[in-house]
Amino acid sequence: MNRFDYVRPSTVAEAVQALGSDPAARFIAGGTNLIDLMKYDVERPGKLIDITRLPLAEIEERDGGLRIGALVTNATLAYDARIRERYPLLADAILAGASAQLRNAASTGGNLLQRTRCYYFYDTATPCNKREPGSGCSAIGGVNRIHAILGTSGHCIATHPSDMCVALAALEAVVQVSGPQGDRAIPFAEFHRLPGDEPSRDTNLAAGEIIVAIDLPAKGFAGHHTYLKLRDRLSYAFALVSVAAALELDGQTIRTARLALGGVAHKPWRNTQAEALLQGKPATRETFKAAADLILREAKPQSTNGFKIELARRAIVRGLEQAAAGTPQSQSDKRIQ
Amino acid sequence: MLIDSGSPGAVGTIGITLTINGERRELQVAPWTTLLDLLRERLDLTGTKKGCDHGQCGACTVLVNGTRINSCLTLAVMKDGAEITTVEGLAGLTQREGKNSLHPIQEAFVEHDAFQCGYCTPGQLCSSVGLMNEGYAKTRDEIREAMSGNICRCGAYTNIVDAIEEVMHQGDAR
Numbered sequence A: 001m002n003r004f005d006y007v008r009p010s011t012v013a014e015a016v017q018a019l020g021s022d023p024a025a026r027f028i029a030g031g032t033n034l035i036d037l038m039k040y041d042v043e044r045p046g047k048l049i050d051i052t053r054l055p056l057a058e059i060e061e062r063d064g065g066l067r068i069g070a071l072v073t074n075a076t077l078a079y080d081a082r083i084r085e086r087y088p089l090l091a092d093a094i095l096a097g098a099s100a101q102l103r104n105a106a107s108t109g110g111n112l113l114q115r116t117r118c119y120y121f122y123d124t125a126t127p128c129n130k131r132e133p134g135s136g137c138s139a140i141g142g143v144n145r146i147h148a149i150l151g152t153s154g155h156c157i158a159t160h161p162s163d164m165c166v167a168l169a170a171l172e173a174v175v176q177v178s179g180p181q182g183d184r185a186i187p188f189a190e191f192h193r194l195p196g197d198e199p200s201r202d203t204n205l206a207a208g209e210i211i212v213a214i215d216l217p218a219k220g221f222a223g224h225h226t227y228l229k230l231r232d233r234l235s236y237a238f239a240l241v242s243v244a245a246a247l248e249l250d251g252q253t254i255r256t257a258r259l260a261l262g263g264v265a266h267k268p269w270r271n272t273q274a275e276a277l278l279q280g281k282p283a284t285r286e287t288f289k290a291a292a293d294l295i296l297r298e299a300k301p302q303s304t305n306g307f308k309i310e311l312a313r314r315a316i317v318r319g320l321e322q323a324a325a326g327t328p329q330s331q332s333d334k335r336i337q
Numbered sequence B: 001m002l003i004d005s006g007s008p009g010a011v012g013t014i015g016i017t018l019t020i021n022g023e024r025r026e027l028q029v030a031p032w033t034t035l036l037d038l039l040r041e042r043l044d045l046t047g048t049k050k051g052c053d054h055g056q057c058g059a060c061t062v063l064v065n066g067t068r069i070n071s072c073l074t075l076a077v078m079k080d081g082a083e084i085t086t087v088e089g090l091a092g093l094t095q096r097e098g099k100n101s102l103h104p105i106q107e108a109f110v111e112h113d114a115f116q117c118g119y120c121t122p123g124q125l126c127s128s129v130g131l132m133n134e135g136y137a138k139t140r141d142e143i144r145e146a147m148s149g150n151i152c153r154c155g156a157y158t159n160i161v162d163a164i165e166e167v168m169h170q171g172d173a174r
Ligand SMILES: Cc1cc2nc3c(=O)[nH]c(=O)nc-3n(C[C@H](O)[C@H](O)[C@H](O)COP(=O)(O)OP(=O)(O)OC[C@H]3O[C@@H](n4cnc5c(N)ncnc54)[C@H](O)[C@@H]3O)c2cc1C
Pocket: A026, A027, A028, A029, A030, A031, A032, A033, A034, A035, A036, A051, A070, A074, A096, A097, A098, A099, A102, A105, A106, A107, A108, A109, A110, A111, A112, A113, A114, A161, A162, A163, A164, A209, A210, A211, A212, A236, A237, A238, A239, B054, B055, B056
């Protein structure tokens, strides 16, 4: 780990000021991603701004929904009674990720900003456009079993590794940020970016901005939801493919559908056309297959991740079936019903 | 600003206070010292193990204010003011309650043969206490899932779950 300066502000204004326009300064919250990257020399901050003492660790009622402070830990959030009752999809997605120890340390804001698990991104001896713009992408034509099948570019095929964010995308959360230009709200769909020709930028957070909270809208889809995560081992592993599905039904007819995929793209993947296709249709396997086909029509395999296309297709169908039946995937008993 | 290590370039150490296994300690630490390295390299508390140093194995699990975390992925300076319990302090938790014995989870690990080489054991023990403090995992499936952050290369998993189940049902874990 390189040497760095350390400051511990007590207010958001002080934190934003401490970051200023210094490109080598970083906020640190749980530290579970940043310290890991620092140990690999992928991150070499000149200054760390410890934000753990900022007053951002509350979950509050707001406009019929909830405002989650950026420092609420992943564990606190997943076990909060209001989240479990009103937003069980979010609780389940969080519990599907990492380990109990990591969730105890990890923060809501940090989870959104965690970086890709692409092997080459972590290995400073190899070219990687995300780590070192212009150096090339080692994953294209390399080892890319865990990489993206949707929304890739010729510059980067990395995925965003978060589980929590997949649920937040389906729930249409809003990210509240604060910066030198004041405060602003970023809809979740616009928060993370596709790689395009600038893969070094994961999100649309501007330089100098801090995440202060995540807002959940009133609608929580508590009746019909699931988080289905498929991975190489049953726990403590990142998703190969995951599905957050949320439905509102009138009898057997779909009134509203939300569907977001993890492990397949540079951001939680939503396809509003597929959601529109589901609307007004009977909640049957045929309907779900049609939605899956629509989503995966644009899927593009890399040299060793072609299996993800069929895996995603089946996960979407199964996820929608679980949601429609009101039998969400258990995050402790891993049998898939 | 609560703390400032000084102007860029002239990086110094920072004074912090930690209560480690019941003992209050004033320490000067470099900001890049992880809690794990502070415990092992500076304080000779080598019970806590370094397996991967990247959050992937759980050997470094300690309790911070009663909550289990990976000490390899946290900086010591960030825990200023906290109460830390390592495997060396688990028996002390029991002794605080007036008993002169190992922590019940330690007794249960011995009873159930919940280790072979023992390398993962300090982390497994602290993680088990953390799990019981949390109070969410009840069934065997839930215990298994909630212990997935602790890898055991010897594969003592079944016996570890047995040990935790037993202590949980005694209900006298701290
Ligand atoms: C072994 C392992 C397995 C894991 N498995 C999973 C998994 O299966 N699923 C999953 O979803 N995740 C998984 N994770 C990732 C984990 O969820 C993230 O590391 C964690 O959520 C990051 O949060 P943090 O608070 O620790 O972030 P930090 O490491 O503190 O910060 C991460 C980044 O966010 C920035 N930042 C933090 N807070 C703010 C803020 N409020 N405003 C602006 N910038 C901020 C930091 O500057 C840094 O760049 C795993 C991690 C490990 C180590």
